[in-house]
Structures are given as structure tokens and as C-alpha cells.
Amino acid sequence: MTDAEFEALRVFLKARSGLALSPDKRYLVESRLAAVCTRFKIERLSHLVREIRTGRSSALEKATIEAMTTNETFFFRDKTPFDLFQEVLLPKYLKERAASRRLRIWCAAASSGQEPYSLAMLLKEASARMPGWHIDIVATDISTEVLEKAKAGLYNQFEVQRGLPIRFLVKYFTQVGEQWQISQDIRSMIDFRYLNLLDDFSRLGQFDIVYCRNVLIYFDAALKADVLRRIANTMAADGSLLLGASETVLGVTDALALDPGHRGLYAKAAAANVTKLFAVRAR
Structure with a gap:
């Protein structure tokens, strides 16, 4: 994934979910979106970015956002x-x-x-x-x-x-x-x-x-x-x-x-x- 592609993902995620990714979170993006690529039979992350830019697949956009949200929680957390x-x-x-x-x-x-x-x-x-x-x-x-x-x-x-x-x-x-x-x-x-x-x-x-x-x-x-x-x-x-x-x-x-x-x-x-x-x- 190129710098421009990573930046495109950052812009997309912030606009659609509010998530503000810092540049040092690139590894996190790549690891979490690998599963999305597999699910949608997308060969490379760069291809996923290209698909998101076209706006043709709301399902792919939704999956990308969900993959990047953090769902850490547990009962009576922090007491x-x-x-x-x-x-x-x-x-x-x-x-x-x-x-x-x-x-x-x-x-x-x-x-x-x-x-x-x-x-x-x-x-x-x-x-x-x-x-x-x-x-x-x-x-x-x-x-x-x-x-x-x-x-x-x-x-x-x-x-x-x-x-x-x-x-x-x-x-x-x-x-x-x-x-x-x-x-x-x-x-x-x-x-x-x-x-x-x-x-x-x-x-x-x-x-x-x-x-x-x-x-x-x-x-x-x-x-x-x-x-x-x-x-x-x-x-x-x-x-x-x-x-x-x-x-x-x-x-x-x-x-x-x-x-x-x-x-x-x-x-x-x-x-x-x-x-x-x-x-x-x-x-």
C-alpha cells in the first residue's frame, strides 16, 4: 500500500466514522483489512482502496469501517x-x-x-x-x-x-x-x-x-x-x-x-x- 493509498483510507475512515488514524497506525490498517480482502476476494489492499474510491460497494465500505473499529469491552468494565x-x-x-x-x-x-x-x-x-x-x-x-x-x-x-x-x-x-x-x-x-x-x-x-x-x-x-x-x-x-x-x-x-x-x-x-x-x- 502506497502512502497515497494509506492517506485515502485515512480520509475515508474519518469522513465515514470519525476515526482519526495517525500515520503510525499503518500496520494496524494492513493487518485488519487483510481479512476484508480475503472476504471480498480482493487480491491486494491497493485494490480495496481503489474499490472504495469508486464507491460502488456499500458492503465493502461497511466491512472496512467495521474492521477498523475497536470493540474491546467486558462486563462491569473499570468498575x-x-x-x-x-x-x-x-x-x-x-x-x-x-x-x-x-x-x-x-x-x-x-x-x-x-x-x-x-x-x-x-x-x-x-x-x-x-x-x-x-x-x-x-x-x-x-x-x-x-x-x-x-x-x-x-x-x-x-x-x-x-x-x-x-x-x-x-x-x-x-x-x-x-x-x-x-x-x-x-x-x-x-x-x-x-x-x-x-x-x-x-x-x-x-x-x-x-x-x-x-x-x-x-x-x-x-x-x-x-x-x-x-x-x-x-x-x-x-x-x-x-x-x-x-x-x-x-x-x-x-x-x-x-x-x-x-x-x-x-x-x-x-x-x-x-x-x-x-x-x-x-x-
């Missing part, structure tokens, strides 16, 4: 975002949404489903405290392949051993051959949908809680700011956002601000400022 959900967010919204008894959660870049299923299990554990509540969990991803896996709720032994408490495995999973399938009761709690983070979010509606973790690291600064601004627009006035451990809104956007009381938790800027003002007055 803290789920501790915050149990200890801070759920008590907050049980109180603040007591009248409507409705809670809406969005898991962006949900990959193969472990994140939304982790939240669903925590909500199921709390169901005795939530009689009559209507819970919406919307989980989106750009990859239709991982979305199909997520919908099936089937995971191998390695996947269920990564972060999943054994009591949840026993309680919510059934062994199917060499795999484990999460219960239909839990699967029915999630609405899996295709969504490219470059697309309009307005059709998703409004959310109380948004998880958008470990995806913005692949975007450049301008796109990070744009995605965060549009996420803020989907959030309720008192909505909450959780990002990945290495991600922040600081220096990226003024639409969101760090929750002063909880590291890793973000709120709409106006709401965060009000919280901070009341905290100062209470001293």
Missing part, C-alpha cells in the same frame, strides 16, 4: 462507572423521577453489549425498590456485526470470566453448549440500535444518563467537541454523562462540566454550576 450508577445515580433518579417513574439510559458505542447488560442486571437487582417504573436502555454502535452478537446475548467462557460476578453468571445466564446466554428477561430490557456517532442524535430522544466510554479517544479534538455538544443536547437538564477513564470534557467543550462531587461524572454546564453554587452557599 467505577457502575459503582457511581449504584451509589450515586440510581438513588438520585429514584428520588428525582419519583413522579414519572421513568428512567432513560443511553449506552453509546455499546459494542457487543456487556456495558448495557451490566446496567440492566444492576437495575434488575434494584427492581424491588422500583415497582411500576419504566426503564429504557438504548444501546447503539456503528458495527452491525457486534450489535447482532449483543442482541443474541451469547458469550464464551473467556467473556463471562472478564468482570462478571459469579453470582450474576449463576442468576442471569444459561449455558448453551460452550457458551453462556444472558436471560431473555435481561435481553428484553435493551433496545439495540445502529448509530454512527457522526449522525444526528435527536431521533433518540432525551436521556437521564449517558454512557459514552472509550470511543472519543479515537476522534480528533474538533469531532470530540461536536459529539459531546450533541450528547449534551440529548441529556435532561439534570442529566448525567460518564466517559472513559482517560477521557474528559475539560478543554474540549463548555457544554458539559465535571460534577464537583464525583470524579468521572459530568453534567450539563448550567446544572453543574448550579450545584457548585449551592455547595458554596451551604458552607
